[in-house]
Amino acid sequence: MTDPQAQVRIPATYMRGGTSKGVFFRLDDLPERCRVPGEARDRLFQRVIGSPDPYAAHIDGMGGATSSTSKCVILSKSCRPEHDVDYLYGQVSIDQPFVDWSGNCGNLTTAVGAFAIHAGLIDAERVPDSGVCAVRIWQANIGKTIVAHVPVTNGQVQETGNFELDGVTFPAAEIMLEFLDPSDDGEAGSALFPTGNLVDDLAVPEGVVKGGVLKATMISAGIPTVFVNAADIGYTGTELREHINGDPQALARFEQIRVAAALRMGLIAKPEDAATRQHTPKIAFVAPPREYTTSSGRAVAAGDVDLLVRALSMGRLHHAMMGTAAVAIATAAAIPGTLVNLAAGGGERKAVRFGHPSGTLRVGAEARRVDGQWTITKAIMSRSARILMEGWVRVPGDAF
Template identity: 80%
Template sequence: MAHAAQIRIPATYMRGGTSKGVFFRLQDLPASCQVPGAARDALFMRVIGSPDPYAAHIDGMGGATSSTSKCVILSKSTQPEHDVDYLYGQVSIDKAFVDWSGNCGNLSTAAGAFAIHAGLIDPARIPQNGTCVVRIWQANIQKTIIAHVPVSNGQVQETGDFELDGVTFPAAEIVLEFLDPSDDGEEGGSMFPTGNLVDQLEVPGVGTFPATLISAGIPTVFVNAADIGYQGTELREAINGDPAQLARFEQIRVAGALRMGLIKSAEEALTRQHTPKIAFVSPPKTYTASSGKTIAADEVDLLVRALSMGKLHHAMMGTCAVAIGTAAAVPGTLVNLAAGGGEREAVRFGHPSGTLRVGAQAVQADGQWTVTKASMSRSARILMEGWVRVPGDLL
């Protein structure tokens, strides 16, 4: 029988922070994929190589990790005072779905750079040399991100000496500002959905322990490492190879999602793997990062380990870093207490690949905490550009 030829779609493969993804301009997608729905999801899954029971992504652009199973769509913004609309899809590795429930903070860095590369920014706003301020509308969570992208000779400067733990080579620094990142657009939500800085989270079959449930950057469930039997110095290998541990983390995540009102039943969590995140915190300790570098206790304010799509992340998700910085700025949260307590506008935390500094400005009014801005530095660069190909009978 005859088989349809492959179709090719303009695409750019980019690293942003400690993640990688396939970037598209909305106008370049097939007509059926320019709107949300099954066709778009099917395209993104096939581009990445999912669902893959081998969990290897051999037949796609994905890297078989949550950090590399991502697709992004950018277009000129429909929002006033913004340059581009940025839509992010987290592609499941072994299941047939794309999660649109949250943002990727790491790829937000690449979104700013790609907007310039792709001709989506008014040329009059791009300096010949200097910094281009890209105003991004994050369409998943309905929030504003400002990317300060370095420009040299009218083009995005990608090379530089900025080093980011979790990324092998240095590159140019891009500063990100997440404006009013709390609530994440959840209907009727607030920065602390339960109204408490610390809850006693009951997890069926696991136990009851303190948890900070916060929605800033991305909904996140924070627990103390010691309360669940960890040091906070663990690397990926210590957790990701143990199905029983991963299942326990998923139980904690589901319990947190229910308590935050993100899902109505435990079964819903199967189709919402991207959010909330689950992270565990600890006071500073000396440990050896995955690169072999020693991170001394006095180099950091606290330790944080976070899981993404059911696995311990090799570094730290950008949106989770926003949650960390925000929670650290609010006295009394588990994150703040792990960092020593008190008021603070920035923290440096240790993660499996090294350290990261994130700042946040939190204010309290009428008994409610809000965060006006969170900021951090990342980097991004194009790895490949051209066309991605998928079988013609897919669409």
Template identity: 80%
Template sequence: MAHAAQIKIPATYMRGGTSKGVFFRLQDLPERCQVPGAARDRLFMRVIGGPDPYAAHIDGMGGATSSTSKCVILAKSTQPDHDVDYLYGQVAIDKAFVDWSGNCGNLSTAAGAFALHAGLVDPARIPQNGTCVVRIWQANIRKTIIAHVPVSNGQVQETGDFELDGVTFPAAEIVLEFLDPSDEGEAGGSMFPTGNLVDDLEVPGLGTLEATMISAGIPTVFVNAAAIGCSGAELREDINGDAEALARFEAIRVAGALRMGLIKTAEEAATRQHTPKIAFVAPPRDYITASGKQVRAGDIDLLVRALSMGKLHHAMMGTCAVAIGTAAAIPGTLVNLAAGGGEREAVRFGHPSGTLRVGAEAAQVAGKWSVTKAVMSRSARVLMEGWVRVPADAF
């Protein structure tokens, strides 16, 4: 019996922020995968190693977590005044689908660096030494991201002394600007889809919870930690091994998605696991991070824990950090109140791996809140480059 041979596809394995993913140039993908559709989805699932009933991704490049089950496509931009188009796919671990509904803020960092590595930026725009401003069109959410990528001797500088909690080794700092990050399309025509800074959210089986539902960076539902029996200082093992707790968070996510207009029926949530995110907030307190480091209450403005793809994240998703920074800048949201209330242009929050500072410029015009920009620093590094191999009949 004849079996299909493996084919090889040029690819680069990169870390961006606290995530990892497999990066492709659009032109390097098999022809039928250069357009959206089932073939592309099947290819990415096979590259990552899913769906995997063992939830291990042994036969693929994935790491069996939401932070490590990602694929990215970059191409020269079709948009005016942009360098590259960046498309992100979140590959499910044990289910057969790829979620294209949102962005990965962490891999946005790597997208800026990969644009240079892959020769997708006009060489005339790349300094010999200094900083290259890479103008990224985020195609999933149709937003602009500006990556300030350090360059040394005409190449991306990847080593440095910038430390990012959740990443073991220091690297070079890349500053990201998320321009006009609020979603005024799909999520109901407003950064706050319900029109309120705080809503009473009816959650089947849990009752009524106060919630701030915002579409900035990524659609996110914020609730108070105390209202769901949490402290805000939890680590992954405190939540991810508790099936009942995870079911409660999923119930909140589904209720929030319905209220935000992201889905029409609860059943649709099963095929939209990437969004919205669920996060719970609390005032500052001392806690010990996953690495054993102590974070003191006086060094942070608030505590935030967030779930991605049904599990508590080991650090913080970059897009969710944008939502945190934006909500913190708007007086009266649950995030703002947990941070002490009042007006603020930046917050430092505690997450399971440490702390992160994010800034946002928000303003109210004609009674409607908007955010012009959110800014944070991350880092990125190429881990491996060459070809990824998949069976020719896999897609």
């Protein structure tokens, strides 16, 4: 029996992936009772991050008290043919006692490829001495394949470089991600558009919008996401975090939209279920290009972008853009008639550059119609990753 007075040491690696950070574990390094889904694993990850924290500070844990920094990842060698690793992602709630396993983190997917090589989970013959290693990832949360193209120098992951990613302070080496067949064909019983429509009239409370009806594109690609027009809810698409996150009434309205969309998309059975499914769906608002100033004070001209997008994660406006939401943006932009596509000017598009609070990001997707239905073969974007610390994370023995 574990001594409740003693701290348990667990091998772990703290990594940045894209504009997120998380604690990475090899499955075999976890305490035995945490190697399977359940309460023990959830309690362990909550304690590692420092949740639930009524102070919303994560002083007593590895989390950073934001949706971008309250994450844990488990990796193991894959038994699936043509895959190298299985990747499981847990979004740890900051102030509530639960871990949301309902979706993926696209930003941390970048770090998955790098960590898999660092941790020896990739067969040695597949890692070049110098070049690019294609790490074939099975994303276990959503049952999808992602390929991370990781640069390698002298047999080791190359982490430094000149690739700049808005929302990340320092440059690093570029890692290109391919999200194969990113549309959701899982729990909602649908493919790309859960409702069957490119644009829906979404019923919302009168307090959200006059008349109680809001135009929305609800899509399941990368992660289930609901897009609405910024102008329809009183915004311009140029807002920064402080404009939204400092307004409790605005956050409450966004949550009402998210809950309405979750019900319409078949992700929850009743409104109360949304409280323990904060990670999905995402809620985002879009607008045509216009000049704005980023959170770092840099000016973005209207001509620099195809459209503007702001997205919320775990109830707060994201400081940049979630990687999975970027896949949803790329996918929706590629399909004529969605709100995202229309905000970008309409027509057929294979790629867009969108403006977010920290700057801009270019994403692409390959869309085609099959038997009258839209399908996406893959979505592509570039990110970077870096190990910040490696060793052991410690938690009290009675924490899990």
